[in-house]
Amino acid sequence: MSLEEPDMTAAVTTEAATEHIAGLRDRLDEIDARIIELWLERAAISQEVGRTRVASGGTRLVLNRENEILERYRAHLGADGVQLALLVLRAGRGPL
């Protein structure tokens, strides 16, 4: 390939890769939107559970339930899952 002749094969490959990446990013954006929606829905439900329990004389926290949730996230996602579960729980019941 000379300097005057651009490598058209490389150009086509780059265009295909760019298109592929754009399609994958669209999917990532859809997944992120679902995660955000589910995150907000879960937090609202968790707050309602907490309000209902406290209003009927119960505790704000139920630690054995939190442990079950932490363990479920750990079983599926490992150590990162535990960190994620801690954030998920905090979004609902607030900081400890």
Ligand SMILES: O=C(O)C(=O)C[C@]1(C(=O)O)C=C[C@@H](O)C=C1
């Ligand atoms: O399951 C409950 O009893 C809740 O209050 C919900 C929830 C949760 O977000 O999963 C929040 C606080 C409790 O400590 C345990 C769990």
